[in-house]
Amino acid sequence: MLDISDAGIDDFVPDWFWNKLPHIYGMNMSYNSLKGTIPNLPIKLHTKRYGTSIILNSNQFEGRIPNFLSQAWTLDLSENKISDIHSFLCGKIATTYLYTLDLSNNQIMGQLPDCWDDLNSLEYLDLSNNKLSGKIPQSMGTLVYLQALVLRNNSLIGELPFMLKNCTHLDILDVSQNLLSGPIPSWIGESLQQLKILSLRINHFFGSVPVHICYLRKIHLLDLSRNNLSGRIPTCFSNFTAMAERGVSTSKIERGRKISVKKINFDSYVSDVLLMWKGQDYEFWNPEYILKSIDLSSNDLSGEIPKEVGYLFGLVSLNLARNHLNGEIPSEIGKLTSLDFLDLSRNHLSGKIPSILSKIDGLGTLNLSNNDLSGRIPWEGHLQTFDASSFEGNPGLCGQQINKSCPRDETIAKPQGPALDDNSVFHGALYMSLGIGFFTGFWGLLGPILLWQPWRIAYLKFLNRLTDYILLTVELNVDKCDRWLKG
Secondary structure, eight states: OEEOTTSOOOSBOOHHHHTTGGGOSEEEOOSSOOEEOOOOOOOOOOOSTTOOEEEOOSSEEEEEOOGGGGGOSEEEOOSSEEEEOHHHHHSOOSOOOOSEEEOOSSOOEEEOOSOOGGGTTOOEEEOOSSEEEEEOOGGGGGOTTOOEEEOOSSEEEEOOOGGGGGOTTOSEEEOOSSEEEEEOOTHHHHHOTTOSEEEOOSSEEEEEOOGGGGGOTTOSEEEOOSSEEEEEOOGGGGGOHHHHSOOOOOSSOOOOOSOOGGGOOTTOOOOEEEEEETTEEEEEESHHHHOOEEEOOSSEEEEEOOGGGGGOTTOOEEEOOSSEEEEOOOGGGGGOTTOOEEEOOSSEEEEOOOGGGGGOTTOOEEEOOSSEEEEEOOOSGGGGGOOGGGTTTOTEEEBGGGTBOOHHHHHHHSOSSSOOOHHHHHHHHHHHHHHHHHHHHHHHHHHHHHHOHHHHHHHHHHHHHHHHHHHHHHHHHHHHHHHHHHO
16 A cells, blocks of 8 residues: 655656556656656556556546556546546556546546447446537446446537446436527436436536426436526425435535545545536535435426425525425425525516525525515514625515515504694693693692592581681671761
């Protein structure tokens, strides 16, 4: 076992070094600056048990791949300057033990070779980020044990070959960022029912989303974004059993080296996928374990959002933006408590925003902008944390998030009738003071007299005396006045 990875080596590899390969079970020379071509030596590699693992990624190797490397069990030449694979795949190969072949991030040009028949033991094939063109050959359908096929970011054209339906063990099918066209084949759902990741994003696929896609019960990541798909979203998405199971959602983007010879597990591979996450493209490692996502954005889909989406309780990301969807936002989406990213922007959605969306505490990104939504934005729960950018472009919306008062708020806030001047305020205060004084004096005097008997008796006696005094005074004054008039 030889590991000189990430050792800062900047040199050419001598031929005598390659001649030592028959005695090596595993070799890791990744993450250096090794240069030159790998010579085509007539040597036989270790083939007992699992065979030889050769990890040469992240260097500067160039030219062709020698035929003897086809005897390896795992061959990783990713992130180099390899330009030709035709002689490696189509030459006379004595032994075929290849389990993993990673040639991603190279400079491979031209059409894919149509001679995959001799590599039928292959289970992981990554040719992403190259300069491949032409059609995907039908002979790839002979790779019946293939578990991952990654052809992302090339210039491949035509339709998906019908023979790929024979690859029934596929977990990952990623042909995103190409020039592929035609309808999405129904055999993807009928034959590839082990799929966990299906990425067809950034191509020219057209037609409707086939209902057969709902047969993918194990699907974790479905990305059909940026195509020319039309029609309605199938209501059978509730058949995605794996998405209905709550799992551990990702809180960060996982990055790392795909293969390390120190801890190779020959029964598995480390996968990655490029996904639009919160407005930017990110690379996720092992996404089938950390992320459950549906992305149908940037198409021509119409109709209503099916309420059945609300039963995918494990969904972390839902992106339906930039379509022609109409109707109301189904309240069932509020049941997606695992949701971290929700984008329904740039559609024709109408009605009110369901208040149940405030119950999704983990929602990190919400975009409902540029629709026809109306009414008050619920000011409760997690919806209080989003700013105006999440709701802009909806003239009928109002609420604190967009600093726009609702009609009912204005009615309550504005007093009825003409404005009061200073005199009116003074007279109003005067009349109020007189009323309060009269009320206080009247009940302060009569209240105890009416409610307490001793005070009432004393008060009546006082009135009798006062009456007698007044009558006596009047009689005396009348008598005095009469005498004065007579005398």
